[in-house]
Amino acid sequence: MSEKTGTFVVTHAESESAVVRDVETAQVHTLASNPGLEVHDVLEATVAPEPPLEVTWEVIDVGDRRSIELVDSDLEPTQHEKDLAADAEVGDLQQEERAGTGEIHVFCVPEDEVEAAATDVLEDEETVARAARLEAVRVEVRRAPDAGVLSVRYLPD
Structure with a gap:
């Protein structure tokens, strides 16, 4: 095995070890x-297997490190997000790029399942990996239970 460079999300962390997942390959x-x-840290890094068994890995270089904040917002989706949902069927996902960076995902769900x-x-x-x-x-989740609308906002800051 050889070293791998990519974007990794920390899925598990203890004082003595951690588990990272490649966001592109899911390895x-x-x-x-x-x-x-x-947990939820994101690394632009290079990892390499540790000898002699090469069953565990080590971080050998970190180009960038950031944390993903998950926010369960008490705000409702914006009017624009509600309008996107109005054109969709229950179970549909509407995706839209934000001005600049990030995306907005709007889900139509049954009102009792929001x-x-x-x-x-x-x-x-996968929410953190997508972010x-x-x-x-920052990932901000907004909901309008009475309208059956859930919005997930992937924000640069």
């Missing part, structure tokens, strides 16, 4: 030590 690497990483859907998004490891790919540092 998981267990680190033999934890160089101060916390809260559960918001919880699912906030707990889903890392989009170079976001």
Whole structure:
């Protein structure tokens, strides 16, 4: 095995070890030590297998490090987000790039499932990986239960 350079999300962190996931390939690497990483940290880094067994990895270079903040907002989706949802069927996802960087995802869900859907998004490891790919540092989840609308905003700051 050889070293790998990419974008990694920390999915598990303890004082003595950590687990990182490549956001492009979804490959998981267990680190033999934890160089101060916390869950939801994103690393632009190079990792390499540790000899002799090469079953654990080590971080050998970090180009950038940031943390993804997950926010369960008490705000409702914007009027624009509600308008996007109005053109969609239940179960549909509308995606739109934000001006600058980031994206907005708007989901149409049954009114009685909006809260559960918001919880699912906030707990889903893929939400953080998507934020890392989009170079976001904040993910804001807004909901309008009476309208069956859930918005997920991937924000640069």
